[in-house]
Structure formats: C-alpha cells, structure tokens
Amino acid sequence: MSVILDEKLELIYQDVLHRNAGETEFHQAVHEVLETLGPVMVKYPEYAERKIIQRICEPERQIIFRVPWQDDKGEIQINRAFRVEFNSALGPYKGGMRFHPSVYLGIIKFLGFEQIFKNALTGMPIGGGKGGSDFDPKGRSDDEIMRFCQSLMTELFRHIGEYTDVPAGDIGVGAREIGYLFGQYKRITNRYESGVFTGKGINWGGSCARTEATGYGTVFFVQEMLKARNDSLDGKTCVVSGSGNVAIYAIDKAMQLGAKVIACSDSNGVILDEQGIDLNLVKRLKEVERRRLSAYTEERSHAKYLPGGNIWQIPCDVALPCATQNELNGKDAKSLVENGCIAVAEGANMPTTPEGIAIFQQAGIAYGPGKAANAGGVATSALEMQQNASRDFWTFEHTEARLQEIMVNIHRNCFETAEEFGAPGNYVVGANIAGFLRVARAMDAMGVI
Numbered sequence: 001m002s003v004i005l006d007e008k009l010e011l012i013y014q015d016v017l018h019r020n021a022g023e024t025e026f027h028q029a030v031h032e033v034l035e036t037l038g039p040v041m042v043k044y045p046e047y048a049e050r051k052i053i054q055r056i057c058e059p060e061r062q063i064i065f066r067v068p069w070q071d072d073k074g075e076i077q078i079n080r081a082f083r084v085e086f087n088s089a090l091g092p093y094k095g096g097m098r099f100h101p102s103v104y105l106g107i108i109k110f111l112g113f114e115q116i117f118k119n120a121l122t123g124m125p126i127g128g129g130k131g132g133s134d135f136d137p138k139g140r141s142d143d144e145i146m147r148f149c150q151s152l153m154t155e156l157f158r159h160i161g162e163y164t165d166v167p168a169g170d171i172g173v174g175a176r177e178i179g180y181l182f183g184q185y186k187r188i189t190n191r192y193e194s195g196v197f198t199g200k201g202i203n204w205g206g207s208c209a210r211t212e213a214t215g216y217g218t219v220f221f222v223q224e225m226l227k228a229r230n231d232s233l234d235g236k237t238c239v240v241s242g243s244g245n246v247a248i249y250a251i252d253k254a255m256q257l258g259a260k261v262i263a264c265s266d267s268n269g270v271i272l273d274e275q276g277i278d279l280n281l282v283k284r285l286k287e288v289e290r291r292r293l294s295a296y297t298e299e300r301s302h303a304k305y306l307p308g309g310n311i312w313q314i315p316c317d318v319a320l321p322c323a324t325q326n327e328l329n330g331k332d333a334k335s336l337v338e339n340g341c342i343a344v345a346e347g348a349n350m351p352t353t354p355e356g357i358a359i360f361q362q363a364g365i366a367y368g369p370g371k372a373a374n375a376g377g378v379a380t381s382a383l384e385m386q387q388n389a390s391r392d393f394w395t396f397e398h399t400e401a402r403l404q405e406i407m408v409n410i411h412r413n414c415f416e417t418a419e420e421f422g423a424p425g426n427y428v429v430g431a432n433i434a435g436f437l438r439v440a441r442a443m444d445a446m447g448v449i
C-alpha cells in the first residue's frame with residue numbers, strides 16, 4: 001500500500017489483516033479509508049477510545065450459503081452465495097448483489113465496507129451491506145438464470161426485509177435477475193413487500209431513473225468537479241470503461257452534457273469510435289441481444305475493435321472507469337495524465353489501484369472516488385424505498401432532479417470536508433471523512449453495539 005499509516009491506525013490495520021486473511025480487496029478498501037482518518041482521530045479522540053473504527057471494520061453479520069440448482073441439461077450445479085450485513089447504524093443494510101465467477105468473501109466485504117461510507121454520504125437513512133455469488137450468468141439461458149435466482153432466494157429470504165436488509169443489482173444482476181429474485185421472495189413470504197428490493201421494474205414498484213442513476217450520478221459528479229475549476233464537460237473527449245448498466249448511462253449523460261465519448265469496453269476488448277460511440281447500438285447489443293461488444297463493428301465499420309486492448313491508453317480529457325475493481329493501475333494512470341486527462345470519476349467500485357490514485361493526486365487532476373462519484377445509484381434506490389413506503393410514484397424528471405441535487409450535495413460535502421481537514425481538492429479525504437463522521441456519530445449515540 002502506498003501511504004504509511006500512523007501508529008494507532010496501523011495497529012487497527014494489522015488486526016484487520018489478521019482477522020481477514022487472504023481477503024486482499026477488503027484489505028485494500030480498509031487501508032484506503034484508514035489513510036485518511038489520521039486527522040479525525042486527532043480532532044475526535046473519543047472515537048478512537050470507543051473503538052469506533054475497529055467496530056466499523058467488523059461486519060455485524062456475514063452469511064454464506066450453498067445454492068444448488070439444475071441447468072438446462074438436468075445437471076446439478078452448486079454455487080456459493082454471500083450476504084455481508086456490514087453496518088446498520090444509519091438504516092437497514094443496503095447494497096447490491098453481484099453475480100460473477102470472481103466473487104468470494106473478500107470481494108463482498110470490500111464492497112460492503114465501501115457501501116457504509118457511500119450510503120452515509122447520500123444523507124439518506126441507509127446502512128451498508130453487499131451480497132453476491134460466484135455464479136457466472138454468461139451464456140446461461142433465461143430459465144437457468146431463473147432457477148438459480150429462485151434457489152438463492154430460498155435461503156436469502158430469511159435474512160432480508162424492508163426494515164432489515166434491502167438488496168439491489170450490481171455486476172451480473174440487472175432487471176431480469178431482480179424480477180426473479182423478488183418474485184421468489186414474494187412467493188415464499190406471501191407478502192408484496194416492495195421495499196425489500198430496489199431496482200424493480202417501473203410497473204411493479206420500481207423507480208423512474210434507477211436504471212440510469214449510477215451512470216448519470218457519476219457524470220453529475222464530474223460536472224461539479226469541473227465547475228469547481230471553472231470548467232465544464234462541453235466539448236470534452238471522454239472514455240468510459242465497461243458497457244454494462246453504469247457505463248451505458250454514464251455515456252448517455254456525458255453526451256447530453258456536450259461531451260464526445262469515443263471509447264467503451266467489455267472484459268474482452270475495447271471499441272474505439274472516433275466519430276462518437278453509437279449508444280443506441282451499444283444498448284441494443286448489451287441490453288437486448290446480450291452480445292459481446294465486438295459485434296459493434298458489424299454495423300459501424302469505421303470503428304476499431306481492439307481485442308484485449310487497454311482503454312486507458314486512449315487520449316482523453318475525462319476518464320470514467322465503470323467496469324470493475326482494480327481495472328486502472330499506476331501505469332494506466334500515468335498514461336492518462338501524460339495524455340492530458342483532467343478528470344477521472346469512478347462509476348465502478350474501487351477501480352483505481354492505490355498507485356493509480358497517488359498518480360492522479362500528485363498530478364493535481366480532479367479525481368472523484370467511487371464512494372462519492374457513484375453514490376447516485378444507491379441514493380436513487382433510497383428514493384425508490386421512499387416511494388414504496390408512501391405508495392407513491394414520481395416522474396422521471398422529478399426523480400432525476402432529486403438525483404442531481406443529491407450529487408451536488410455529495411460533491412459540496414466532500415469538497416468542504418477536504419478543506420476543513422487540510423486537504424483542499426482531495427475528494428478521497430473529503431468522502432472518507434464525511435462518510436465516517438456520519439456513521440461514527442450514529443454508532444456513538446447508540447452505545448456499545
């Protein structure tokens with residue numbers, strides 16, 4: 001890890017390493033937060049005395065379970081699923097479910113840990129949690145996906161609820177999967193409990209703009225970072241990694257605000273379209289036909305498909321990592337800076353390695369960490385919960401306006417907190433401290449729990 005911790009925080013970190021052996025992504029996420037908490041411990045020694053940080057680093061509850069299901073050939077498949085209920089000081093646990101073969105406890109814990117601070121930053125009444133499975137949805141039929149989701153929910157239902165734990169989507173979990181999961185929950189519990197899941201379909205309890213929220217919110221955050229530097233997105237060249245839910249709507253909003261998005265990617269390669277990405281085509285390929293991005297050049301023959309390509313080598317003004325963790329390393333960050341990039345905002349969770357973050361910060365470019373920049377997704381989930389609780393339904397325009405207001409507030413909070421703690425312009429410091437303080441105050445008020 002790049003930054004040396006002060007003595008007390010180093011001891012806490014060593015304890016986290018010891019108690020969570022082998023969970024490298026979780027270690028990375030904890031270290032990144034601890035790096036910024038030194039000044040907080042000086043200003044609020046009572047939080048150190050009452051071991052608030054140690055308590056935050058230990059999940060309240062971790063559930064690991066078997067998911068057996070039958071594939072289309074009748075063969076029995078066995079997956080492992082997780083739900084880590086990390087912190088409920090501010091509200092019910094809230095965080096998505098991820099289906100990807102790389103999922104193991106360390107990934108879910110890193111995501112759940114980040115979620116605590118992100119959810120706190122939204123200002124909404126939601127705690128932090130995360131879940132998922134090592135199930136690989138790629139190449140599976142709709143029926144297989146349904147059987148898997150039903151089997152998973154047959155165990156998960158007993159742990160969740162609108163006042164307990166409210167899952168949503170993440171990598172590999174979109175509208176289709178949420179439908180199957182919610183359907184099985186409703187069937188087992190005999191309750192139409194809308195508030196138990198977010199990301200639902202618009203005609204059965206979902207919120208307008210939830211699908212768009214994470215990508216749109218990330219771009220609203222970029223807009224605020226640039227505004228703080230008397231600049232704007234208009235006329236800027238952007239690259240966006242990934243081509244899933246977050247990437248698609250980040251591209252959409254960046255284009256609406258006058259940027260030209262020239263590249264996106266999937267785990268096989270990169271599309272470079274100097275004329276500007278054809279978003280309708282990407283949407284059709286990924287959302288409707290569920291094909292690989294390489295098919296893009298079948299219809300846009302002037303575009304280039306770079307198999308195994310590195311999107312961060314492409315010169316741009318603004319880079320939006322929207323695929324997965326640790327997808328942008330120190331070398332990539334160096335290329336971006338050398339090629340004139342002025343802003344990076346993370347639609348994905350922890351996509352930049354510690355070395356990459358250090359390079360962005362040394363170069364003085366605007367760098368918005370995921371905790372702050374992609375918080376619009378979970379914030380709109382909280383708006384969905386609000387609509388469900390009041391049996392209300394808001395228009396797209398109203399919901400998007402609320403989302404934008406929330407992103408403006410998150411930006412202001414991070415910006416002002418960074419200044420207050422002596423690190424002007426450092427959104428990592430601002431986001432971690434602002435998120436931590438909100439959770440710490442609530443935990444402290446509730447006694448030793």
Ligand code: NDP
Pocket residue numbers: 169170171172173174214242243244245246247265266267268322323324325327347348349374375377378
């Ligand atoms: P999707 O499954 O819709 O899309 C993920 C995209 O990232 C796909 O293009 C996928 O390519 C690519 N990708 C996934 N894993 C890898 C990998 N190991 N290497 C390279 N590329 C990869 O997921 P989302 O768009 O929902 O999520 C993207 C990121 O945003 C994640 O980090 C997630 O945690 C974060 N996020 C999502 C939120 C949401 O509301 N959905 C909220 C906040 C954060 P391929 O199809 O080839 O696998």
